Amino acid sequence: MLKNLKLIKKLDPDPTALMKEKIKVAEELFEHWNDYFYKDSKFLKLLKRYENAVLLSNQMMSNLETFNECxxxxxxxxxGCCKAGIEAEVTVNILLLNLFLKKDVPKEREIPLKCFFVGPIGCKIFARPFICRDYFCRRLLNKLTQEKYALVTQVLNEELTLLYEITRYIRKQLEFLLGEFLLELDIVGYCWE
Structure with missing residues (x-):
């Protein structure tokens, strides 16, 4: 049934290969369980709240020109900080969240030596891990007043809190459906034997 869902015992050191494996697992989970999740009113409310929080964060960062600075x-x-390998922070769960949001997930690395998800004008995924949203380097901090930094941090805090809540909810539901062996949902590229 879920042919790609397996315990990853030894990970390929190539970050592109690891990401492609995570994408396959997320797509397979989505294919088999999207109907179940789309019938869950609690999940749908969380999904909508999260989507709105990301849109608000994006608008705030656009208005403050942090995207342009990046x-x-x-x-x-x-x-820049979006170098090859940083995509390891994008978990199966975050990829699955993008699919639930009906957002495209890239299948190939577009720019060599950059994050798998970076394109010519920035990030190509909607739902992103914590590290990609809490990215205020010295360069950005020097461009923002304390008030603007506090404002964007407050908006991002709501988004990241909801990211935690919804990915935790997805994981708990899948553990209920498939068993508690799903450690791979949160894997970021590290392995254990």
Whole structure:
């Protein structure tokens, strides 16, 4: 039934291969269980609250031009924090959340030596891990007043709290449906024997 869902005993050191494996697992879980989740009113409320929180955060960061500053740093200055390997923080659960939100999940790395999810104008996934949303480097902090930083932090805090709640809820529901062996949902690229 869930052919790609298995305990990952030894992970390929190639971050692209690991991400492709996570995407397969998320797609398979979505294919088999999306009807179950879409009938769950508690899940749907959490999903909508989370989506709205991300949209609000994105609007705030756009208004404060933090996205533009990250673009300049990453694309023009060829620096930035979205380097290859950071995508390991994107768990199966976060990929699954993107699928529940009906958001595209890239299948290939577009820019060499950058995060699997970075495109020419920024991040290509909607639901992102904590590290990708709490990213205020010195460069950004120098551009924001304390008041603006406090405001964006407050908005992001709501989004990240809801991210925790909804990914925890998804995990608990899948553990109920499939058993408590689903440690892979939260795997970020580390292995254990």
């Amino acid at each position: 673009y300049i740093c990453s694309v023009i200055d060829k620096k």
